[in-house]
Amino acid sequence: MxxxxxxxxxxxxxxxxxxxxxxxxxxxxxxxxxxxxxxxLADHNVSNNMENLSLKFDCLASHDITYVGIIQTARASGLEKFPIPYVLTNCHNTLCAVGGTINEDDHMFGLSAAKKYGGIYVPPHQGVIHQYMRETMAGCGKMILGSDSHTRYGALGTMAIGEGGGELVKQILSKTYDIKYPxxxxxxxxxxxxxxxxxxxxxxxxxxxxxxxxxxxxxxxxxxxxxxxxxxxxxxxxxxxxxxxxxxxxxxxxxxxxxxxxxxxxxxxxxxxxxxxxxxxxxxxxxxxxxxxIESMIALPFHPSNVYSIKELQENLEEILTKVEAEALEQGMKIDLKSKIKDGSLFAEQGVIAGCAGGTYDNIVDAADILKDKSVGVDFTLSVYPSSQPTYIELNKNGTIAKVMESGAVVRSAFCGPCFGAGDTPANGQLSLRHTTRNFPSREGSKPGEGQISMVALMDARSIAATAINGGRLTAATELNIEFTKPKYEFNDKVYKNKVYDGFEEPKSSDLIYGPNIIDWPKMPALTKDMLLKVCAVINDPVTTTDELIPSGETSSYRSNPMRLAEFTLSRRVPDYTKKAKEIHKAEILRENGENPFIGDLEKVLNKIQGIDKGAKPLEIGIGSTIYANKPGDGSAREQAASCQKVLGGWANIAKEYATKRYRSNLINWGMIPFIVKQDINFENDDYIYIKDIKSAIENKDDSIKGYVISTKNEDIKEIELRLEALTDTERKILVDGCLINYYK
CATH class of the missing domain: 3.40.1060.10 (Aconitase, Domain 2)
Known part of the structure; x- marks a missing residue:
């Protein structure tokens, strides 16, 4: 295979x-x-050095969870006009169902920004970000940068990269995307x-x-x-x-x-x-x-790589589900999948076909052929989300929508909600089968910390439809004998011409429209001579997702308010992290105001620091929080996974490795040092780590630096090596300045 x-x-x-x-x-x-x-890559590289690329993209794309923060960052850094087409879609906080006016306030901000700076604004329900980009922007030989991790248009000949907002800010300011040749x-x-x-x-x-x-x-x-x-x-x-x-x-x-x-x-x-x-x-x-x-496949909770063929699963139900339950328990989640076994088969309660992966024309017409003249029944619910209005129009025109709806399935508008926890949240304990992109914990909208949990397994739209007509009994589409009709697709862009605002060629003089939840980024200090980190979270899971660092779902409504969103940081994984981070941040605020920060319990820590470094001066020691995780940053490109730690006073992450380049870049762009430790960690929650001359180490391009672990439980002081791997000259300057905003100022 x-x-x-x-x-x-x-x-x-x-x-x-x-x-x-x-x-x-x-x-x-x-x-x-x-x-x-x-x-x-050579066509888009402006460095004349193919080993160290400096790329300029043809187009940018963001949605309504990310574009406010990006534009606010760019505005604080000197934005005057979008230099290349920048598409602002509204496909995540589309329903405006949580938080009062704040989601639609973000949309109005986006439209006003498109008018002021020359952007392309796609209103709610018109198209999910990636389908719109496929239909209107992708082309052979192009490069597109998007602030969503699933920015992928390779099948149309476009190299597209999903990154955190800081990298889009660089393009907006006519700077470059710098990486080593991959x-x-x-x-x-x-x-x-x-x-x-x-x-x-x-x-x-x-x-x-x-x-x-x-x-x-x-x-x-x-x-x-x-x-x-x-x-x-x-x-x-x-x-x-x-x-x-x-x-x-x-x-x-x-x-x-x-x-x-x-x-x-x-x-x-x-x-x-x-x-x-x-x-x-x-x-x-x-x-x-x-x-x-290739067989009909299923990705069981809680990761898209937890994959089995449906046939293999059916033949080993008890064994495989016991294994998945044990894996979930290691992550602190107690789930009961084996109760879904009835008469030797696995049963689910819900199906969803949606978004940039599932809601395409081909998927829906094939699913409709399976559903035709059948019933999804009372005990199984099925929702179908066409990925754009042009797709919806054609599906309606050729009768596909009628086939789907007559089966008892519900058809909705273009929306990414089921993919990140803001749409079709199942009941507690239910299993949802989804043709979407991810099945991380809480991606379906549940809140395990509040005693509610449901689960998602990823499947193809065809097998979801096959399961639906069998009353929720797991069924591979290959088990059916269906004649797929394959009606030809005809694209009609009238709705885009009537609703999408394209101001790229001629931006208008316009004021930005702010809502009460749209808040500027707080001021962030430059890197200090020395650094003291308090370990506020130690996560020993093999991989830590960005969903765990900053939850998706209804929290997305607050992504235009840095401080309010930060309250959710690690809330589903380490609930006391925010309290600890805010407490140590109080000391840093004292330091920034020129007051002695080493008071109370920190006075003892200073005594130990001065035993290590006699010349240490309290006002030259930046004080903040850090987290340790074996491999953080898998999943979403959302920069808030890093920025929320930063606004709470975070100075660094420590890891064995970083799951993605984009999360590491997010840390750097928010002035947080992405330390690597090669040895087994010998610190724990509430320990302090003192790092002498961190600023000069970064400026001098050192590969590593010593850290001193100061235990709060005994008198021990242990030395560790913190590696500073593969930092570019620009990245070092950003870290020294404290964040990307400070760097461009």
Whole structure:
């Protein structure tokens, strides 16, 4: 089904794979230039150095959870006009159902910003961010940067990257996106999917194969192989958007006439060009996917990599569900999946087909063929969200919507809510099957800390529909004998012409419209000579998601108010973190006001510091909080996972490694040092870590620095090594200045 090469390979004529172990001699460095990715990166690099890239993008995209903070940051840094097209969609806080006026206030701010600075504003319900970008902005050879982690348009020939808001601010200010040249891993598709197999099945199979090993972490996934021609473009889009869950940097696909037809249908045929690797191209790895061997798949709670074939699950229900329950308990969550077994089968109570992954035209028409003349019943609920109004219009026109609704399913407008916990939250204890992007804890909207928990398993739309007509009994679409009608799609952009505001060419002189919840970023101090960190959270889970660092769901309504949102930091994982962070932050406020911060319990800490460093001066020691996690930052690109720690007085994170490049970048852009520890940690909650001469270490480009762990439980002082790995010159300056805003000021 899937095989991985241990080392690099050469791809010859797009078909023959030659491994490094074969003994064939070739010049690796020259052949690296033969990939599609190399050409696009070279076209967008302004550094004249392909080892250290400085990229400028063609277009930017944000949604209503992220764009207020980005524009506020850019405005504080000197924003005058958006230099490239910047699309502001409204697909996350769309319902305006929580928090009074504050969500619609954000939308009004977005429209006023589009008018003032020359942006493109897509009103609520018109399109989820990534479908709108596919339909109107993606093109062959382009690069797009988005403030949502699922910014992926590789199947349309666009290298798209999801990042935290700070990286978009740099582009808005005509700066660059700076990274080392990434590894390029080929994803070789061969064969054709069986009837009933959808894009989620293939995506989950790939995620299962590469996630835990980090095979494609921070690399580019380049899709090649003859199997691509057997996939429609929306099918490719459905696979592509899920590459985010592998922790890759971005993706790109070989293009063909089907892509040309897609762009022509969307009135943009001039955006097409053939993209293909050279006759001989070197890849740093290769994943071979036999499409014809892919089965109907399911990702069980609580991660998209927790993948089994539905057949395997059905044959080993008790064993697998016991394992999943035990894994959940290790994360502090008690779930009961085995109670879902009835008469030897697993039953769910809910299904959702939605968003950039599930709500595409192809997925919904196939699901509708399964649902036609059937009933979803009383005990199972099904919701379907077309990904854009043009998609909805066409589905309505050709009768697909009627098929879906007559089955008892509910059809809603374009909305990302079910993907991040703001729509279709199940009842306590229920299992929801979703063709969305993630199934992290609370992603469906439950609050385990308040005694309520439900669970999400990811599946393809076709298998969800098959399960729905069987009363919620887990059913693979491949078990059915369905004739899929495949009605042709006709794109109609009249609704966009009538509703979308495009001010890029001619921005208007306009005032920004603020609501009472839209608050400026607080002032943030520059890095001090020395640093004292209080450990306010130690998380020993293998991976910590951004959802755990700052919860999704209804908290998103407060993302325009930095201090109010910060109250939710780590609330579902370490409930007392916020209290501890705020308490130690009081000492830093004293220091910033020129008062002695080492009072009360901190007086004893200062005595120990001066035993280590006799020259230590209280007003030169920045005091703040830190967290430790083995591998933090998997999942969303949301910068608030870092900024919320910062506004509470956070100065650093300490980790064995960072799950994604984007989370590490978020820390840096908010002036938080991303320390690495190689040894086993020898500190715990409430310990202090003193770091002498941290500012000079960063300025002098040191690779590591000593830290001194001061225990609050005994007199011990232990030395540890904190590594400062791979910081660019700009990143070092941002850290010294205290954050990106200070740096640009």
């Amino acid at each position: 899937i095989s991985l090469y241990e080392n690099g390979v050469v791809l010859v004529n797009g078909k023959e794979i030659i491994s490094e172990e074969s003994g064939v001699k070739y010049n690796k460095e020259d052949l690296k230039k033969g990939t599609i990715a190399y050409k696009i 590894g390029i891993v080929g994803i070789y598709l061969k064969g054709a999917p069986k009837k009933g197999i959808g894009p989620q099945d293939i995506a989950l199979t790939i995620i299962k194969a590469v996630f835990k090993s980090g095979y494609v972490k921070n690399k580019v996934m380049e899709f090649v192989g003859e199997g691509i021609s057997n996939l429609d473009v929306e099918f490719r889009n459905g696979i592509d958007v899920m590459t985010t869950e592998t922790t890759c940097l971005t993706s790109i696909w070989k293009t063909d006439d089907k892509v040309k037809e897609y762009l022509e249908e969307h009135g943009r045929v001039e955006e097409y060009k053939e993209l293909s690797p050279e006759d001989v191209a070197y890849y740093d790895g290769m994943v071979v996917v036999d499409l014809d061997k």
